[in-house]
Amino acid sequence: MIKDADTELREIRLAGGAQGFNWLPVFVAEKLGLFEKHGLTIDLRRMGSLELATDAVRAGDADLTIGPPEGAIADYLAGGPLRLVAAQAVRLPMALVTRPEIMTIEDLKGKTIGTSSLREGTAIYTQIVLAQHGLHYPGDYEFAMSGIHTERWEALRKGEIDCAPQPAPWSFLAEDNGYNLIARVHDAIPEIVFTAVFGCEGWLAANRDTVLRFLRALAEAYDFANDPANEDFCVPVFQSITTKDDPDLAGRGFAYMRDLGMWPEGLEITPTALATTVDLMVQTGLADATHRDQALQAFDKSYLADL
DSSP: OOOOSOOSOEEEEEEESSOOGGGHHHHHHHHHTHHHHTTEEEEEEEOSSHHHHHHHHHTTSOSEEEEOTHHHHHHHHTTOSEEEEEEEEOSOOEEEEEOTTOOSGGGGTTOEEEESOSSSTHHHHHHHHHHTTTOOTTTSOEEEEOOSHHHHHHHHHTTSOSEEEEETTHHHHHHHTTOEEEEEHHHHOOSOOOEEEEEEHHHHHHTHHHHHHHHHHHHHHHHHHHOGGGHHHHHHHHHHHTTSSOHHHHHHHHHHHHHHTOSOGGGOOOHHHHHHHHHHHHHTTSSOGGGHHHHGGGBOTHHHHTO
């Protein structure tokens, strides 16, 4: 592919927790050579947890990260340097999966739910879904730090937890194995900034052209992945980062996410998605209601405006 006029490849150290299913467009962009086309080389850094990825960017050990935005928004409210620059996923392809004997949300009273973080992502969405059915945290149930979705699945199978919020296709895998899908998170939260691209304000400003190159490459990958004509190309990529040895399950998971509208055109963070994210932080005690409008400013719109 023809590169931009600047022929020297610029490196971006890109951190993430598990770098799993929602990272599909990143790996599609790599496989298509889109980063190189835009004059970039990507150093992928798998940190093992959401918090460690966020901390790596804050400490200058990585340039950008892709992950749930709550950590960056909380950092901004505390006077920190983190800023959101683009959406990475705006739908929640997740379901609450329970042990076979647990049939309803109400049955989760007094039970233990696995999560990868108490401050970001799954724990927040779970609290919202359960609160709509009269169960509140803390008090009505407990969270256990069980790790990312693959680790939560193992904990559920071993009986270490009673419920796990699981993304497709692992929710489908659980259902195929006799576990119950008692709620789909998307039904309760239809639009949200599930994951976002963010970095430190100083690095972003000093490397604005590099950031824009990265976002343009990602935007092309989103368009490619969202086109059903490219499913045969995308499913093996999705399989390589998810189900590994089960192409049928990978195909189900990829099609579900694509058709749900998970990867937004132009990396757009809509006002509704951002407001939902902040409002859920307020509802779950991660942000003060008096700071709601300030929290919305954690998103620097100028980068998407310049794509």
